[in-house]
Amino acid sequence: MDKILLHMCCGPCSCYPVKKLREEGIEPVGYFFNPNIHPYQEWERRLQTAGEFAQKVNMEFHADENYGLRDFMKKALPAEALPNGRCEMCYTWRLEETARFAAEHGFEAFTSTLFYSIYQQHGLMRRTAEHFAQKYGVKFYYEDFRPGWQEGIDISLELGLYRQPYCGCVFSEEERYTKSVSNREKKRRMKEKLQMAEAAEQKLLAARL
Ligand code: SF4
Structure with a gap:
């Protein structure tokens, strides 16, 4: 395999996975699909930063440029009633769309920068990605990028990328800034x-x- 579709949750989280994949001889193609990011200006800023990063490291980049607040809310509010339901829905949506995009555009495999995050539920995301790989007939390239957490931060600072202060959705923004x-x-x-x-x-x- 020499090319892979890399779902990018944002620019900073892409720094280490792109470096690591290239060291392994695999060329990533970036794909930004994140209807979980709100409000609009934050989503736009993260989209721009992802594009800026791709340009700086000379990586092919695709983006879904639809702001997904309303669709996200339709899915998130019922899921919120279940333990861990909202984040599970969020991983499922983004990983399914990535698998579908990979299959439709002739990629042999896909992965995601979500596997770099020390804050996300790694095992659950892995099972979800494997499920959609099977469903869409494309490989899921699993790699635990978390050991490169600090290295990724250092690269993002060197590149002068915008680093967001919360996960993405309005719920996570509230959790981040709640004073209680x-x-x-x-x-x-x-x-x-x-x-x-x-x-x-x-x-x-x-x-x-
Ligand atoms: S906290 Fe993060 S992973 Fe969970 S639903 Fe919000 S944006 Fe998605």
Whole structure:
């Protein structure tokens, strides 16, 4: 495989995965599809930053330029009632669209910069991507990019990219700025949640073996 469709959640999160894939001899083609980013000016800024990054590193870039607030809300509000439902919906939507785009445009495989994030639910996203790979008849290229977390931050700073302060949706923006819980406490809770999700994932894998 020499070319891969890389779903880009944003510019900064793309820095390390692009470097790593190129070191492996794989050329990524960027694809921005993120109806989860709000409000409009923030979405536009992240879209522009993703394009700016692609230009700076000389990478082919495609973007879905529809701002998806209303569609996102239609899906997010019912999902909000389920434990973890909103983020699961969000991963599902973006990874399915990436798999579909990859298949329709003749890519052999796809992956996502979501697998670089230390804040997302890695195991759940991996299972979701594998499911859609099978559905659309395209390969999912799995790589855990999280070990390059700091390196990615350093590259994004060197390139002078805009770095966003919250995940994307209006809910995450509220969580980020709510005064009732300190940021330190929010980070601690997030870490705890991720550790629990990873432990559950490991347990599930061990039970299957
Ligand atoms: S918190 Fe992030 S992953 Fe979860 S729904 Fe919002 S944008 Fe998507």
